[in-house]
Amino acid sequence: xxxxxxxxxxxxxxxxxxxxxxxxxxxxxxxxxxxxxxxxxxxxxxxxxxxxxxxxxxxxxxxxxxxxxxxxxxxxxxxxxxxxxxxxxxxxxxxxxxxxxxxxxxxxxxxxxxxxxxxxxxxxxxxxxxxxxxxxxxxxxxxxxxxxxxxxxxxxxxxxxxxxxxxxxxxxxxxxxxxxxxxxxxxxxxxxxxxxxxxxxxxxxxxxxxxxxxxxxxxxxxxxxxxxxxxxxxxxxxxxxxxxxxxxxxxxxxxxxxxxxxxxxxxxxxxxxxxxxxxxxxxx
Numbered sequence: 001x002x003x004x005x006x007x008x009x010x011x012x013x014x015x016x017x018x019x020x021x022x023x024x025x026x027x028x029x030x031x032x033x034x035x036x037x038x039x040x041x042x043x044x045x046x047x048x049x050x051x052x053x054x055x056x057x058x059x060x061x062x063x064x065x066x067x068x069x070x071x072x073x074x075x076x077x078x079x080x081x082x083x084x085x086x087x088x089x090x091x092x093x094x095x096x097x098x099x100x101x102x103x104x105x106x107x108x109x110x111x112x113x114x115x116x117x118x119x120x121x122x123x124x125x126x127x128x129x130x131x132x133x134x135x136x137x138x139x140x141x142x143x144x145x146x147x148x149x150x151x152x153x154x155x156x157x158x159x160x161x162x163x164x165x166x167x168x169x170x171x172x173x174x175x176x177x178x179x180x181x182x183x184x185x186x187x188x189x190x191x192x193x194x195x196x197x198x199x200x201x202x203x204x205x206x207x208x209x210x211x212x213x214x215x216x217x218x219x220x221x222x223x224x225x226x227x228x229x230x231x232x233x234x235x236x237x238x239x240x241x242x243x244x245x246x247x248x249x250x251x252x253x254x255x256x257x258x259x260x261x262x263x264x265x266x267x268x269x270x271x272x273x274x275x276x277x278x279x280x281x282x283x284x
Contacts (some may be wrong), residue, residue, distance in 0.1 A: 111144040111281040119273020126266040138164030151191035166209040175212040181205025200226040216254035219247035219269040
């Protein structure tokens with residue numbers, strides 16, 4: 001753009017320089033805004049009608065391009081930046097997936113899953129008793145329920161129910177068990193197709209093995225975390241998670257010929273395991 005704004009009138013020169021600075025500042029803001037919208041278009045595969053919503057803060061009637069004719073700074077010509085609109089709409093239309101404006105902003109979702117857990121466990125006893133080691137392995141079910149923003153950020157409730165085989169070395173415990181836990185999660189994802197990552201904070205749960213020999217025990221008060229990653233294609237996601245869960249209380253329901261419930265806060269179960277799953281996220 002031509003920038004000869006000098007004149008013989010000092011006051012006119014000051015006015016023109018001030019106008020030029022305002023225009024250059026607006027150009028910088030416009031450039032950043034267009035870059036942001038392009039990035040959102042690439043990241044979220046939005047439809048062209050969403051562009052209209054995103055463009056409103058920039059304004060259809062504001063100056064997006066200005067130039068003076070000759071040396072007369074009092075006469076301006078304005079353009080609405082149609083080239084930028086065409087770029088954004090083109091990116092949106094050629095994107096592999098499309099979501100509506102409402103879905104782009106926010107929405108609820110549900111994600112049922114089938115899981116397979118495999119890992120190590122150990123019972124921690126108070127001194128002078130030594131700790132034990134064991135294994136957990138088996139299938140399960142789960143579900144995430146929550147909200148998403150722009151199909152990029154998501155958060156909600158994480159529920160799990162599994163039926164692993166529970167083994168422990170100290171008493172040769174070997175029995176089927178029922179494991180359940182729940183917590184809160186947050187995550188990020190590439191919409192429609194792409195990588196997903198999340199983290200869950202486990203707030204409660206229990207492991208209840210069936211009776212093995214003359215022993216019957218249950219572990220409660222679960223707490224811990226779960227980290228996961230997956231790859232989503234439409235409504236199918238292949239996932240792998242790592243979890244560390246501590247069950248801070250043990251209930252002895254039978255020991256030999258003696259029955260009844262005795263609670264031990266000094267005995268805990270530690271579960272460190274991997275969880276592979278297939279889940280099916282879809283919007284409500």
